[in-house]
Amino acid sequence: MTKAPIRVLIADDQRVVRDGLSMLIGLIDGVEVIGTACDGAEAVERAKTERPDVVLMDLRMPRMEGAEATRAVRAALPDTQVLILTTYADDESLFGALQAGARGYLTKDASAEEIEQAIRALFAGQTHLDPAIQQRLVTAVLDAAPAPGAAAQALPDDLTPREAEVLKLIATGLSNAEIAETLVVSPATVKTHVNRIFYKTGARDRAQAVRYAYEQGIA
Numbered sequence: 001m002t003k004a005p006i007r008v009l010i011a012d013d014q015r016v017v018r019d020g021l022s023m024l025i026g027l028i029d030g031v032e033v034i035g036t037a038c039d040g041a042e043a044v045e046r047a048k049t050e051r052p053d054v055v056l057m058d059l060r061m062p063r064m065e066g067a068e069a070t071r072a073v074r075a076a077l078p079d080t081q082v083l084i085l086t087t088y089a090d091d092e093s094l095f096g097a098l099q100a101g102a103r104g105y106l107t108k109d110a111s112a113e114e115i116e117q118a119i120r121a122l123f124a125g126q127t128h129l130d131p132a133i134q135q136r137l138v139t140a141v142l143d144a145a146p147a148p149g150a151a152a153q154a155l156p157d158d159l160t161p162r163e164a165e166v167l168k169l170i171a172t173g174l175s176n177a178e179i180a181e182t183l184v185v186s187p188a189t190v191k192t193h194v195n196r197i198f199y200k201t202g203a204r205d206r207a208q209a210v211r212y213a214y215e216q217g218i219a
Contacts, residue, residue, distance in 0.1 A: 040064030125207030
């Protein structure tokens with residue numbers, strides 16, 4: 001039995017970019033481009049009609065910008081994932097897009113292989129970020145950690161501060177090994193934290209844990 005292809009919608013205000021991405025993605029085995037949109041508003045309309053698995057979304061577009069379109073797509077279609085593909089990598093663009101619900105973020109100098117990996121990761125319920133962007137998110141998470149002696153933040157579902165820290169890093173797309181390296185602990189310790197996070201939050205996998213982190217304002 002043949003697997004259904006991953007259905008992708010491309011939103012970009014430059015026709016040459018839309019055509020180039022359509023050609024590139026059309027060559028990926030098991031992936032199908034089901035349409036394109038020239039601005040954010042059309043991206044939302046087409047997403048509601050076509051119900052793609054993944055939307056490749058530019059940020060700076062007329063009528064409706066990418067972050068606003070991302071928020072609208074995610075609100076209407078929770079099972080549709082959004083991968084930002086843009087020339088902009090500043091903090092305002094990055095954090096705005098992630099807060100709107102994007103689960104992937106690449107710049108337009110990404111290789112065809114990176115774009116394919118990102119599409120497959122998002123389809124599988126994972127996050128996928130450009131490595132440089134991922135490092136900036138990790139830095140932001142660690143910089144936002146409370147100073148020693150500061151009043152403890154009230155956390156939901158009896159999460160400990162360390163578990164919340166691990167959950168934040170999961171939300172940035174880090175693996176257990178990468179979290180262990182970041183926090184200078186053993187992978188076994190991280191695995192224990194992750195299992196406790198799943199138990200306390202009721203998450204069945206990392207994708208649900210990430211969703212919980214954003215819903216609860218932890219990430």
